[in-house]
Amino acid sequence: xxxxxxxxxxxxxxxxxxxxxxxxxxxxxxxxxxxxxxxxxxxxxxxxxxxxxxxxxxxxxxxxxxxxxxxxxxxxxxxxxxxxxxxxxxxxxxxxxxxxxxxxxxxxxxxxxxxxxxxxxxxxxxxxxxxxxxxxxxxxxxxxxxxxxxxxxxxxxxxxxxxxxxxxxxxxxxxxxxxxxxxxxxxxxxxxxxxxxxxxxxxxxxxxxxxxxxxxxxxxxxxxxxxxxxxxxxxxxxxxxxxxxxxxxxxxxxxxxxxxxxxxxxxxxxxxxxxxxxxxxxxxxxxxxxxxxxxxxxxxxxxxxxxxxxxxxxxxxxxxxxxxxxxxxxxxxxxxxxxxxxxxxxxxxxxxxxxxxxxxxxxxxxxxxxxxxxxxxxxxxxxxxxxxxxxxxxxxxxxxxxxxxxxxxxxxxxxxxxxxxxxxxxxxxxxxxxxxxxxxxxxxxxxxxxxxxxxxxxxxxxxxxxxxxxxxxxxxxxxxxxxxx
Numbered sequence: 102x103x104x105x106x107x108x109x110x111x112x113x114x115x116x117x118x119x120x121x122x123x124x125x126x127x128x129x130x131x132x133x134x135x136x137x138x139x140x141x142x143x144x145x146x147x148x149x150x151x152x153x154x155x156x157x158x159x160x161x162x163x164x165x166x167x168x169x170x171x172x173x174x175x176x177x178x179x180x181x182x183x184x185x186x187x188x189x190x191x192x193x194x195x196x197x198x199x200x201x202x203x204x205x206x207x208x209x210x211x212x213x214x215x216x217x218x219x220x221x222x223x224x225x226x227x228x229x230x231x232x233x234x235x236x237x238x239x240x241x242x243x244x245x246x247x248x249x250x251x252x253x254x255x256x257x258x259x260x261x262x263x264x265x266x267x268x269x270x271x272x273x274x275x276x277x278x279x280x281x282x283x284x285x286x287x288x289x290x291x292x293x294x295x296x297x298x299x300x301x302x303x304x305x306x307x308x309x310x311x312x313x314x315x316x317x318x319x320x321x322x323x324x325x326x327x328x329x330x331x332x333x334x335x336x337x338x339x340x341x342x343x344x345x346x347x348x349x350x351x352x353x354x355x356x357x358x359x360x361x362x363x364x365x366x367x368x369x370x371x372x373x374x375x376x377x378x379x380x381x382x383x384x385x386x387x388x389x390x391x392x393x394x395x396x397x398x399x400x401x402x403x404x405x406x407x408x409x410x411x412x413x414x415x416x417x418x419x420x421x422x423x424x425x426x427x428x429x430x431x432x433x434x435x436x437x438x439x440x441x442x443x444x445x446x447x448x449x450x451x452x453x454x455x456x457x458x459x460x461x462x463x464x465x466x467x468x469x470x471x472x473x474x475x476x477x478x479x480x481x482x483x484x485x486x487x488x489x490x491x492x493x494x495x496x497x498x499x500x501x502x503x504x505x506x507x508x509x510x511x512x513x514x515x516x517x518x519x520x521x522x523x524x525x526x527x528x529x530x531x532x533x534x535x536x537x538x539x540x541x542x543x544x545x546x547x548x549x550x551x552x553x554x555x556x557x558x559x560x561x562x563x564x565x566x567x568x569x570x571x572x573x574x575x576x577x578x579x580x581x582x583x584x585x586x
Contacts, residue, residue, distance in 0.1 A: 115245065119253050121149065122431075123149060124252040124435045131439025140243050146202065147204040150256075153278075158277040158278065165304075170304070174512035186306075188305055202278075224385065225387035226387055227390050247446040248415070251416065255382055268358050269351065276294070284307065288309060289346055292320075303338045312346065313343075321470075322484050329476070347363050358372065381421050392409060393407075399417035405438035405441070419435065437458075467482055494524070497521070499519070500580060506568045508572070510568050516537065517540065527556075529551075532551065546563075
């Protein structure tokens with residue numbers, strides 16, 4: 102089957118999906134599972150940002166850095182770590198995981214699901230119509246009987262400061278597809294991308310300077326950013342909090358870049374990377390033809406049905422609805438939206454109440470996120486500040502991981518911290534945060550507890566194996582019950 106059918110000016114499907122990243126693929130898979138016909142339109146690589154420039158390559162690159170750091174935390178192993186990382190092999194590992202930026206396998210997976218893949222630029226052309234323009238200029242009109250799903254993701258946002266275009270800064274794409282280690286790298290932005298890229302490139306041999314306007318990882322508990330900042334500093338990075346860039350200049354395209362900071366000083370580097378947020382991929386997809394504003398984030402209800410459009414046919418899924426710019430949450434939304442599309446197509450009831458089959462309730466109450474820094478930072482649900490602002494009556498329980506023998510066996514002098522936020526009225530967890538080596542593997546247990554609203558009196562019966570890092574649960578719950586009696 103060819104990617105775009107030849108000699109055909111129009112074609113009708115039950116569902117048309119704009120975007121063949123993980124989110125769009127999940128919409129398509131669920132719609133196909135319900136027996137609906139599906140067309141998927143993609144103008145770049147099938148698999149999207151996550152597969153080629155974000156989650157997959159960044160974790161492929163970070164794993165060798167973290168593995169060496171983990172080995173150095175264990176006596177007997179640290180003595181064996183005598184050399185430096187082989188950057189050529191690290192980059193080759195990344196290339197394997199992104200399949201050398203060849204999307205053949207993912208394209209075949211889309212088509213093997215029974216969906217038709219159309220390569221080209223898809224634009225909405227009025228209700229339930231999408232025009233696909235190929236690179237050679239050929240055009241095809243697709244009509245959707247039931248739904249069009251927008252899953253076009255987001256792209257890096259660069260700040261509007263003098264000289265930024267001429268400076269040719271890195272974004273997350275350069276940060277994950279570069280195969281050259283700059284001697285000096287300035288990273289602007291203290292969010293997840295910024296701290297992961299600082300961890301990566303400092304580990305690969307760059308002298309990293311990380312600039313952040315406020316604390317690192319601001320959407321997690323404050324201690325998460327503090328511990329990550331301390332570790333980066335100990336690794337040799339220069340972490341500056343409360344610093345802004347006011348101008349950038351690079352007079353020689355092959356020379357260094359100079360940043361002017363808000364205190365009037367200059368900072369010079371071989372490369373600069375901006376990790377200062379995202380902008381929606383909605384600027385050229387025909388939103389104006391259905392009364393929406395191009396280039397804006399799209400509002401959607403709990404089933405991901407877009408607001409502001411007549412009729413129940415347009416869905417905004419993943420980054421474009423600006424709820425949680427995380428691949429796993431976007432996939433969750435894709436599955437939910439696909440099921441909701443199928444229910445509406447069959448005139449079946451839509452279960453969109455809290456935690457219903459067609460509701461993305463976790464987007465508001467149980468979003469898990471992990472930053473693969475050293476140490477790792479992992480959290481789910483609400484922070485203490487968010488819970489208090491929501492009017493909840495809460496109690497926080499904080500413990501260092503050295504309370505758990507399993508953590509000390511995992512790493513000598515294990516350094517990490519855990520917090521759980523308890524709803525005192527219902528005695529369930531509203532949020533949990535872990536910071537420490539290997540804590541990403543603890544997060545799903547916390548996610549189940551938060552999403553499942555497991556009563557703490559029952560949760561204490563979920564016994565952690567001895568001796569594992571998960572023992573921290575025992576001590577957190579014991580501390581809570583001790584303080585309550």
